[in-house]
Amino acid sequence: MEEPSLFDDRAWSSPLASRLRPDSLSDYVGQSHLLGEGKVLRQMVEQDIVPSMIFWGPPGVGKTTLARIIAHKTKAQFVDFSAVTSGIKEIKEVMTRAEHNRLMGEKTILFVDEIHRFNKAQQDAFLPFVEKGSIILIGATTENPSFEINAALLSRCKVFVLHALSAPDLLQLLKLATTDPRGFGWTRLVITEEMLLLIANFANGDARVALNTLEMVVLNGVQDAESITVTKEIIEQCISKKSLLYDKNGEEHYNLISALHKSMRNSDVNAAVYWLARMLEAGEDPLYVARRLVRFASEDIGMADSRALDIAVSVYQACHFIGMPECTVHLTHAVTHLSLAPKSNALYEAYSSAKADALQMMAEPVPLHLRNAPTKLMQELRYGEGYQYAHDTEEKLTMMECLPESLRDRQYYKPTTQGNEARVKEWVEKIAAWRAKHQE
Numbered sequence: 347m348e349e350p351s352l353f354d355d356r357a358w359s360s361p362l363a364s365r366l367r368p369d370s371l372s373d374y375v376g377q378s379h380l381l382g383e384g385k386v387l388r389q390m391v392e393q394d395i396v397p398s399m400i401f402w403g404p405p406g407v408g409k410t411t412l413a414r415i416i417a418h419k420t421k422a423q424f425v426d427f428s429a430v431t432s433g434i435k436e437i438k439e440v441m442t443r444a445e446h447n448r449l450m451g452e453k454t455i456l457f458v459d460e461i462h463r464f465n466k467a468q469q470d471a472f473l474p475f476v477e478k479g480s481i482i483l484i485g486a487t488t489e490n491p492s493f494e495i496n497a498a499l500l501s502r503c504k505v506f507v508l509h510a511l512s513a514p515d516l517l518q519l520l521k522l523a524t525t526d527p528r529g530f531g532w533t534r535l536v537i538t539e540e541m542l543l544l545i546a547n548f549a550n551g552d553a554r555v556a557l558n559t560l561e562m563v564v565l566n567g568v569q570d571a572e573s574i575t576v577t578k579e580i581i582e583q584c585i586s587k588k589s590l591l592y593d594k595n596g597e598e599h600y601n602l603i604s605a606l607h608k609s610m611r612n613s614d615v616n617a618a619v620y621w622l623a624r625m626l627e628a629g630e631d632p633l634y635v636a637r638r639l640v641r642f643a644s645e646d647i648g649m650a651d652s653r654a655l656d657i658a659v660s661v662y663q664a665c666h667f668i669g670m671p672e673c674t675v676h677l678t679h680a681v682t683h684l685s686l687a688p689k690s691n692a693l694y695e696a697y698s699s700a701k702a703d704a705l706q707m708m709a710e711p712v713p714l715h716l717r718n719a720p721t722k723l724m725q726e727l728r729y730g731e732g733y734q735y736a737h738d739t740e741e742k743l744t745m746m747e748c749l750p751e752s753l754r755d756r757q758y759y760k761p762t763t764q765g766n767e768a769r770v771k772e773w774v775e776k777i778a779a780w781r782a783k784h785q786e
Contacts, residue, residue: 363557365528366519367411369418375519375553376408376511387506394420398476398483400461400491400500403508404598406552409486412508413457422453422482428460437471444481454481461485462494469496476502510551517546519553520560530564534573537563541581548585559585599630603638606681611646615685622681623674632673636662639680650690650765657683688765696759703753710750743777745784 368374371381371388380387390396396416401409410426417424425440444454456472458464475481476499483503487494491505511519520542523529545563549556562584567574602625609617625635636658643658661680665673719729734744749756761771 361558362523362529362561363554366523366526366557367414369415371415371419374408374412374415375522376515377412377508379509380506381412391416391419396420396455396482397504398481398502399504399506400485400487400495401506401508402487402489402491404510404551405488406549406554406556407508407511408553409508410457410459413455413484413486416484417455417457420453420455422455423447425454425456427456427458437468441471441475441480444475448480456481456483458483458485460487462487462489462491466496469499473499473502511549511553511556512551513543513546516549516551516553516556517543520545520556523557523560530574535564535567536573536575537567541576541578544578544581545585602630603635606635607638607642607646610642610681610685611689613685613689615682618681618685619678622677626670626674626677632665632670632677633662635677636665636680639677639684642684645694646689646691647684647687647765648690648693648767649761649770650688650767652766654684654687688767690762690764690767692759692761692767699756699758703756707752710752713747713750715746716748741780743780745781 371391374381379385382388401412403409414424423444425444427436427440440456444456447454461469472481472483476483485495485503491500495503517539521539524535524537524542525531541563542560545556545559548559563576563581564574566580566584567576568580569575602621606618606621606625609621622635626632640655640658640662643654647654658680661676664676714728715730715732715734717724717729719725724730732746734746736742736744747754759774761767761774763771
């Protein structure tokens with residue numbers, strides 16, 4: 347058979363990632379924690395005891411490919427189903443064919459890509475067929491199955507977590523693409539290992555991104571009758587911006603904001619600025635980050651540095667005024683100040699304790715001496731009687747009890763000795779000492 351030339355459409359008839367898709371476990375790259383020798387999933391596949399399962403992992407780590415390999419290995423009918431384009435009608439049609447195959451003694455593996463996009467009714471439609479064995483369901487999702495898959499369906503599936511591919515994994519895959527005839531093995535491709543590693547690092551664990559990028563740089567390479575030469579300049583042009591795994595509505599969104607919050611709490615300013623950059627460069631709304639910083643200023647710093655709240659609110663306003671990318675420096679300003687500020691969660695603990703009492707204890711009425719008495723009836727009912735006006739005293743303090751009787755002497759706010767809160771603690775203790783003295 348004649349080899350395709352550099353300029354022959356046959357050489358680019360389908361995406362490189364599709365052309366290189368492996369059809370056996372021996373050719374599969376990555377996920378050694380599941381598919382290494384003696385690992386549970388490999389044993390299941392080799393022994394042909396494949397249960398219904400969910401593959402959970404980031405994009406481009408081989409979820410679809412693994413499902414196809416399993417179907418081929420187990421000699422089952424493979425039905426590829428997309429949650430994006432299919433509905434109840436299509437599900438029922440596929441289930442009817444699967445039930446017919448079961449009666450004929452043939453297995454059906456139903457692969458559902460992006461299964462988290464199915465609603466509850468659509469997911470429920472699979473249940474009876476999974477239970478009686480008409481189908482072996484393999485669902486793929488980038489979202490946390492605990493939140494996105496119905497509990498009834500999830501309980502009938504084994505969840506396998508697929509990891510982002512490492513740079514060595516991707517380098518192995520890219521090298522294969524340069525030598526395999528399905529890739530660029532049919533021509534003389536001049537590209538260094540350093541350049542392949544550059545592409546691998548850019549892909550950020552995503553095999554599809556890595557292969558698509560390689561294909562792009564080869565298409566833009568310097569071509570002659572016998573070879574294609576890829577230069578570093580070509581690669582830099584094609585990967586001018588790093589591809590970052592991020593879904594503003596998904597789990598990674600919460601993972602990153604959690605990393606930012608906990609880095610600031612730990613006073614690790616370098617980590618905090620890094621996680622901030624990860625979010626912003628992946629397209630996060632700067633106002634969302636700014637709102638979280640406002641919360642952090644009181645939750646984790648509070649009275650230890652009250653200026654932190656002022657700075658956080660000011661940064662929110664700055665982000666609102668000028669937007670991205672200019673506001674990145676303002677967010678960095680806030681993150682740096684919050685990271686390095688003295689820490690106190692006394693305000694958070696105070697509200698949590700008061701909330702517990704408010705919810706769990708009997709809702710006592712407001713003491714009469716704390717009530718206003720704007721009407722004659724209220725005055726007759728003794729509203730406001732016994733109220734002591736603090737400004738009438740030299741110390742601006744009175745012995746008036748302001749908590750309900752059952753909560754007398756409760757202490758919700760317990761100031762720390764961090765930063766400015768040390769002075770607050772001294773004042774709180776002076777107030778307590780004054781009241782104790784006058785109580786005697």
